[in-house]
Amino acid sequence: MSHKPTVAIMYDFDKTLSPGNMQEYAFIEGLGMTPAAFWSKCEELQMANNMDPILAYMYYMVKASRGKMVITRDIFRRQGASVKFFDGVESWFGRVNAYASAAGLEIEHYIISSGIKEIIEGTKIAGAFKRIYAAEFCYDEDNVPIWPAMAVNYTSKTQFLYRINKGVLDVNDHDSLNEYTPDEKRRIPFKNMIYIGDGLTDVPCMKLCKVNGGHSIAVYTKDKRKEANDLITQGRVNLVAPADYSEGSELETKVFAIIDKIKTHNTVLSYHLKDREQSK
Numbered sequence: 001m002s003h004k005p006t007v008a009i010m011y012d013f014d015k016t017l018s019p020g021n022m023q024e025y026a027f028i029e030g031l032g033m034t035p036a037a038f039w040s041k042c043e044e045l046q047m048a049n050n051m052d053p054i055l056a057y058m059y060y061m062v063k064a065s066r067g068k069m070v071i072t073r074d075i076f077r078r079q080g081a082s083v084k085f086f087d088g089v090e091s092w093f094g095r096v097n098a099y100a101s102a103a104g105l106e107i108e109h110y111i112i113s114s115g116i117k118e119i120i121e122g123t124k125i126a127g128a129f130k131r132i133y134a135a136e137f138c139y140d141e142d143n144v145p146i147w148p149a150m151a152v153n154y155t156s157k158t159q160f161l162y163r164i165n166k167g168v169l170d171v172n173d174h175d176s177l178n179e180y181t182p183d184e185k186r187r188i189p190f191k192n193m194i195y196i197g198d199g200l201t202d203v204p205c206m207k208l209c210k211v212n213g214g215h216s217i218a219v220y221t222k223d224k225r226k227e228a229n230d231l232i233t234q235g236r237v238n239l240v241a242p243a244d245y246s247e248g249s250e251l252e253t254k255v256f257a258i259i260d261k262i263k264t265h266n267t268v269l270s271y272h273l274k275d276r277e278q279s280k
Contacts, residue, residue, distance in 0.1 A: 008109075022120065087245060115134050167187030190213050194215045228240040
């Protein structure tokens with residue numbers, strides 16, 4: 001093949017790359033609330049109005065901030081600087097990119113999250129991603145959030161796998177996404193995809209990736225090991241690993257093994273295509 005095959009690694013954010021929910025590092029503290037109280041209010045709102053949980057928390061962020069703190073697009077981004085990560089995350093992307101490059105592959109990293117896009121954009125790792133797909137607000141002329149522009153829940157997350165698969169990365173391009181595209185013309189085959197998430201809200205993406213020949217990994221902390229075990233025994237993921245992104249970690253070893261597998265598959269595919277072309 002004349003170009004390097006591309007591998008997409010897609011990540012959830014909260015409790016996958018970061019130990020907590022991103023709102024808990026600065027936003028909720030600024031309200032003078034505890035995380036438990038904040039999420040309880042969001043759930044009350046959701047249940048009382050039959051709301052999507054993502055729309056409920058976005059609405060409550062705007063409502064709860066009135067009279068307590070100013071929130072704008074730029075303030076959300078500044079709050080992102082306080083978000084903490086699991087061990088090794090900040091150096092993870094460079095190490096994975098270098099390993100893939102040595103294997104003759106290109107790596108693209110993507111976020112697919114139900115969290116706030118602007119907060120993620122303010123984090124230390126934002127520059128590592130080709131695209132950040134997450135919940136977004138509509139802002140007024142003063143950059144103050146007034147309405148949800150994009151809500152990303154556990155089922156709508158799956159559209160972004162198809163966007164990456166087809167190379168239709170613009171969220172406003174729905175026609176190209178829904179048009180028929182033969183598998184051989186899709187930009188990144190599912191076999192070249194890795195999805196990393198932490199729990200039940202990632203199951204649709206994990207299963208979609210897995211059943212189409214891709215690779216899904218459930219990461220876990222000590223108190224969530226049973227959930228990860230359930231996901232692999234139920235056939236929803238390919239692998240599980242502790243949420244430790246450090247050099248030499250179990251997760252790194254498994255991701256590198258998948259990269260090796262993708263390299264081998266693409267090498268064999270290149271031989272097949274060459275032989276088929278010569279046969280003509």
